[in-house]
Amino acid sequence: MALAMVAGIAVCHLSNIHSLYLWLSLLAVTAIMFGLSMLFGKSRRTLIFTIALIFTFFFIGALRCHLDDSRHDSRHWTHAATLSEKHSSYLTLKIKETPVPRERSWKAMAEVTSIDNRPTRGELRLYLRKDSTAATLRYGDCLLAHGYADRERGMLYITSDHYLVINRDSTSLRARCEALRMKLLRRMQEGPLEPRYSGIAATLTLGWRGDLEPDIHAQFRDAGIMHLLCVSGLHVGLLAALIGGLLFFVGKDRRGRIIRGSIQLITIWTFVALSGLSPATVRAALMFSLFIVSRMMGRRTDALNLMAAAAITMLAVDPMLLFNVGWQLSFSAVAGILLMRPALSLHRNILWQTTIVSLAATLSTLPVTLTTFHQFYPYFLIANIVIIPIAAFILGFSLIYLALPCGLTAFLVKWPLWFCDWLTAGISRLPGAVIANIEPSPWHIALLSMAIIFTFVTINIGSLRYKRTKDNELC
Numbered sequence: 068m069a070l071a072m073v074a075g076i077a078v079c080h081l082s083n084i085h086s087l088y089l090w091l092s093l094l095a096v097t098a099i100m101f102g103l104s105m106l107f108g109k110s111r112r113t114l115i116f117t118i119a120l121i122f123t124f125f126f127i128g129a130l131r132c133h134l135d136d137s138r139h140d141s142r143h144w145t146h147a148a149t150l151s152e153k154h155s156s157y158l159t160l161k162i163k164e165t166p167v168p169r170e171r172s173w174k175a176m177a178e179v180t181s182i183d184n185r186p187t188r189g190e191l192r193l194y195l196r197k198d199s200t201a202a203t204l205r206y207g208d209c210l211l212a213h214g215y216a217d218r219e220r221g222m223l224y225i226t227s228d229h230y231l232v233i234n235r236d237s238t239s240l241r242a243r244c245e246a247l248r249m250k251l252l253r254r255m256q257e258g259p260l261e262p263r264y265s266g267i268a269a270t271l272t273l274g275w276r277g278d279l280e281p282d283i284h285a286q287f288r289d290a291g292i293m294h295l296l297c298v299s300g301l302h303v304g305l306l307a308a309l310i311g312g313l314l315f316f317v318g319k320d321r322r323g324r325i326i327r328g329s330i331q332l333i334t335i336w337t338f339v340a341l342s343g344l345s346p347a348t349v350r351a352a353l354m355f356s357l358f359i360v361s362r363m364m365g366r367r368t369d370a371l372n373l374m375a376a377a378a379i380t381m382l383a384v385d386p387m388l389l390f391n392v393g394w395q396l397s398f399s400a401v402a403g404i405l406l407m408r409p410a411l412s413l414h415r416n417i418l419w420q421t422t423i424v425s426l427a428a429t430l431s432t433l434p435v436t437l438t439t440f441h442q443f444y445p446y447f448l449i450a451n452i453v454i455i456p457i458a459a460f461i462l463g464f465s466l467i468y469l470a471l472p473c474g475l476t477a478f479l480v481k482w483p484l485w486f487c488d489w490l491t492a493g494i495s496r497l498p499g500a501v502i503a504n505i506e507p508s509p510w511h512i513a514l515l516s517m518a519i520i521f522t523f524v525t526i527n528i529g530s531l532r533y534k535r536t537k538d539n540e541l542c
Contacts, residue, residue: 069375075128207236258472274342291447347397403431425451
């Protein structure tokens with residue numbers, strides 16, 4: 068169902084079919100198929116019901132994409148008649164995230180609510196001149212701006228004398244979470260930890276990259292462990308496991324599972340809210356929430372089904388997430404890891420499992436990374452094997468420092484971060500650490516994807532055969 072929904076969104080977005088009535092009529096045809104399935108025998112009924120269900124999710128995805136795609140929305144701000152390259156416009160904007168400092172500006176996503184007093188919808192990238200006024204802006208602030216909005220690139224650059232804050236959101240849950248996030252960030256910045264390592268700790272715990280030094284970002288990227296600096300499934304999983312381990316005393320009966328699961332859910336979603344609600348973090352939180360709830364109910368679950376349910380939920384809310392690079396990397400990495408479960412189960416030692424997880428995540432995300440970033444990092448396996456096993460300590464100490472920034476907690480978090488800094492710096496200086504300027508064609512990406520799928524299938528078949536041989540020897 069998830070794959071059918073993805074296919075429907077992709078087909079609607081990439082095709083020139085702009086008729087809403089066509090998608091609605093095709094959805095009605097599938098409803099008729101559901102009714103016809105009840106007239107046949109059990110075997111045919113199941114087959115027709117399955118086909119109808121797949122087509123239903125395909126057309127639901129296409130319909131949701133049609134309703135959210137700016138090309139089909141006459142009220143989207145890019146279709147505003149008053150937009151011109153020669154004349155500036157008055158725009159009413161609502162900031163959707165706390166602005167992040169860049170080299171020469173502050174950047175944030177903003178929702179366009181009106182242009183020249185005409186209601187519109189849609190989002191754009193907002194760039195503000197780097198000054199003290201821009202530094203005070205927060206999530207939920209409403210601005211009246213005067214400037215030239217670039218409809219082609221979906222962006223707007225304005226200076227402090229070309230906008231005015233007309234309203235501030237201080238009551239919504241998201242606004243309060245953002246305010247608490249910024250308060251915790253200031254505590255970390257004022258703590259005794261060196262700014263170089265404080266920036267890494269803030270990235271790991273709060274998803275704030277504004278204080279991350281450029282050379283740290285480059286080192287982690289060139290070493291192939293950039294995912295450690297992106298709050299995602301790794302961090303949510305480590306946090307859930309940490310909370311579960313600390314609550315060992317509640318027991319494994321039904322009452323204990325409910326207590327442990329409830330505290331894990333509260334902790335996970337609090338962490339997600341404070342870390343910026345990125346697509347990767349929300350995906351991980353949804354997956355782990357479904358898993359925790361099933362454990363609380365005493366039911367067995369399949370991780371691939373949980374991932375598919377999370378994908379369907381997120382795409383139903385915002386189908387354009389399918390074209391978000393972070394969303395693509397997150398789901399492809401998790402899918403690759405889950406598909407390699409037979410190989411993971413062969414050995415329980417941490418070296419084997421870290422190697423398989425790193426290979427699976429890198430291979431499954433390779434088509435996306437080559438298409439988007441045009442680079443490859445050959446030494447990714449070295450850094451992952453060394454750093455992933457200590458990632459739990461890094462995250463744990465960073466969270467302790469976030470809660471209590473003092474000399475002792477700064478000492479605890481500094482040394483593992485210093486080790487990561489030293490290791491990534493050494494790897495990034497190795498010859499051939501970055502293979503850049505890769506420009507694959509669609510045919511190359513298709514062939515690469517087929518080769519990756521073949522590799523996954525081959526490894527899984529070999530793992531299953533090896534495990535079966537070992538089981539027979541034990542028998």
